[in-house]
Amino acid sequence: MEFTKLAYESTDDFLYGICPKPVETRNGLVIGGGEMYPEVNFTLPPMNITKDTMPEVRRIYSEIIEGVLKKAYELHAPGLVIEFETLPEMTEHPEWGIEIHKILRDAMHNYEDKYGLKSAIRMTPNDLREMSRPPIMRSGKYWEAMVKTFEGSAKDGADFLSVESTGGKEINDEAIMNADLRTSIFALGCLASRDMKWLWTNITQIAKENGSIPAGDSACGFANTSMVLAEQGFIPKVYAAVMRAMVTPRALVAIENGAIGPSKDCAYENVYLKAITGTPITLEGKSAACAHFSPRGNIALAVPDLWSNESVQQVKLLSGFAPVVSTEQLTYDCRLMNIAAKKGHAKLMRDLLVESDCYLDPQAYVLTPENVFEISREIVKTSDPFSRTLNTARKTLEIIRRGLDKKELTIDERDLRWLDILESQVEEIPEDEEEFIEEMKDEVDETKYRPEEYGI
Amino acid sequence: MALEELSEAVQKGKAKIVKELVNQELEKGTPVDVILNDGLIAAMGVVGEKFKLNQIYVPEMLVAARAMSKGLSIIEPLMTETGVKPVGTVVIGTVKGDLHDIGKNLVAMMMKGIGATVYDLGVDVADAQFVEKAEEVNADIVCLSALLTTTMPAIEDVIKEFEKAGVRDKYRIMIGGAPVNQAFADQIGADVYTSNAADAAENAKEFLTKKYA
Structure with a gap:
């Protein structure tokens, strides 16, 4: 399937909680069917994960899920999604990840049977492939462990399969530090996109065979890393803003190869994905400050179908354990959004959330519905990931420049300087992918990646 | 001029x-x-x-x-x-089981910026490797980084490895990473915790200046 136009005619219809292609789980929870649900994610407190500590790991996850489900039920959450993102040891030992998934899934079934709380679980094995340096993407023990984790949890009833895949990240890590768009375009448009095609063809197959839903990917290690480093004042905000839009063609590859949503929470690029594909999305923002800060806390809540906390450790706060606190925050957020929609104020709500953030930071500015549509239209003008990535970079820079000219967006002097630098970087990239790949093969440190793993 | x-x-x-x-x-x-x-x-x-x-x-x-x-x-x-004295020598790496390297790279870069000689061991570094390298290059400072709550304990393992080798007191051990804090540093016996790369370099510079004064 190749997307050549947007899923929406007008930004007026581009709203939260609803999308043209909703997804329904086996137990009838509909994502994007008109109601927004919380998606809660959590992780362990500081501890080792070994065979000896696994009893404690099991106990902690049981404690977390009981607390989260109890709070969701008490607050009358109309539905709930739980994300279980494995820690590296749990994917390296697939039986551990599969077992924890089952603990969570069983507790969720129990709450549905006893109290009618409908819930679904997203299984996100971490991408282990980068444990080999340079990474081996398509074979070997790490890939095999990932497959086992996907398969085992899918067999045990995982509703959604997701991943934060890392193809091309081995090259992009250094590019981020240098705010080097040229190398980022190579990493995303040439390497990551090829990996995504291979990866998502496999994940979709596993999902089909086991009745799970292939949900989607996140370019967390690319765009979120950029966002966090920009937030800390390390790299230019304009680079992070361009990166956010520029990871979309990569994400689109997952949908074009079988994923149907809801795409993962930390992928703020999901808004472009929703505009193009009409599939449901998860996002995180102000209620994910437990995991990381962001300059788009409100605008992120403008159009998602699921609303997430990203991740939080099982630590005790004054009120209770942190995952339970997150559950309460997310449930109240969703409650307000849903009542606003029910009373016919969804667009007003969306616009308030957008306007409260969009002029204060270029990273928020590129997420307004109008800018999302403009960038998305640019993406679907061509069909190959490389030219889509390059065109996205150009269009996003153009939008930021235009925002500055119109004086509706302000950025500081050092970012202004970087806007010029990034524009120059993009100007020098050839239109022809093969020519570009040849140029980059000379420029990129060949000890850091294996071109053959990407078929180039 | x-x-x-x-x-x-x-x-x-x-x-x-x-x-x-x-x-x-x-x-x-x-x-x-x-x-x-x-x-x-x-x-x-x-x-x-x-x-x-x-x-x-x-x-x-x-x-x-x-x-x-x-x-x-x-x-x-x-x-x-x-006979010009070196500014100092730093061994740096992300601990076992952890693949995050951007923060660690930033610290390495800042350390180079103060003129220190930096040996970057990369990510997912075994405990003993830190000790071996520090001994080999006669390091002044060892920097340890972790980004996951479940790899934080590996920082302590590295410190224990230095103790086991009987060379703990030869090195200033600095730690950092998103889930790490001062309380954790105190608890595991690290010498310094800093929350960002710039502070790490400043702290190292102060230490090395005094050491080689």
Whole structure:
């Protein structure tokens, strides 16, 4: 399937909680069917994960899920999604990840049977492939462990399969530090996109065979890393803003190869994905400050179908354990959004959330519905990931420049300087992918990646 | 004036010019320690200050650090001959089981910026590797990084490895990473915790200056 136009005619219809292609789980929870649900994610407190500590790991996850489900039920959450993102040891030992998934899934079934709380679980094995340096993407023990984790949890009833895949990240890590768009375009448009095609063809197959839903990917290690480093004042905000839009063609590859949503929470690029594909999305923002800060806390809540906390450790706060606190925050957020929609104020709500953030930071500015549509239209003008990535970079820079000219967006002097630098970087990239790949093969440190793993 | 020119070239990241100017200074007979301190390190001091004042970003610091390295590579062999004391030696890495390296890379870059010789062991580094490298290069500082709550304990394992080898007190152990904090540093017996790369470099500089005063 190749997307050549947007899923929406007008930004007026581009709203939260609803999308043209909703997804329904086996137990009838509909994502994007008109109601927004919380998606809660959590992780362990500081501890080792070994065979000896696994009893404690099991106990902690049981404690977390009981607390989260109890709070969701008490607050009358109309539905709930739980994300279980494995820690590296749990994917390296697939039986551990599969077992924890089952603990969570069983507790969720129990709450549905006893109290009618409908819930679904997203299984996100971490991408282990980068444990080999340079990474081996398509074979070997790490890939095999990932497959086992996907398969085992899918067999045990995982509703959604997701991943934060890392193809091309081995090259992009250094590019981020240098705010080097040229190398980022190579990493995303040439390497990551090829990996995504291979990866998502496999994940979709596993999902089909086991009745799970292939949900989607996140370019967390690319765009979120950029966002966090920009937030800390390390790299230019304009680079992070361009990166956010520029990871979309990569994400689109997952949908074009079988994923149907809801795409993962930390992928703020999901808004472009929703505009193009009409599939449901998860996002995180102000209620994910437990995991990381962001300059788009409100605008992120403008159009998602699921609303997430990203991740939080099982630590005790004054009120209770942190995952339970997150559950309460997310449930109240969703409650307000849903009542606003029910009373016919969804667009007003969306616009308030957008306007409260969009002029204060270029990273928020590129997420307004109008800018999302403009960038998305640019993406679907061509069909190959490389030219889509390059065109996205150009269009996003153009939008930021235009925002500055119109004086509706302000950025500081050092970012202004970087806007010029990034524009120059993009100007020098050839239109022809093969020519570009040849140029980059000379420029990129060949000890850091294996071109053959990407078929180039 | 020429040293100011050298400093300017480093600040602007003009590596080729830095090499030329360092060679010119050597030909003129400028002492190696003067070139090092008043030319190269002073330039990185200015760059660091601009970064602190939010005038520039890390990529600009990296360009300057690369230019400085070019200059340093010329005078390094002469430092031993002329008896110039090194700024210090740092061994750095992300602990076992953890693949995150951007924060660690930033610290490594900032450490180079203060003129330290940096040995970056990479990510997912075994406990013993830190000890071996520190001993091999006679390091002053060992920097340990972790980004996951479940790899934090590996920092303590590395410290224990130094204790086991009987060399713990030879090194200043600095730690960092998103889930790490001062309480954790105190609990596991690390010498220093810093929350960001700039503070880490400043702390290291202060320590090394006192140590080699």
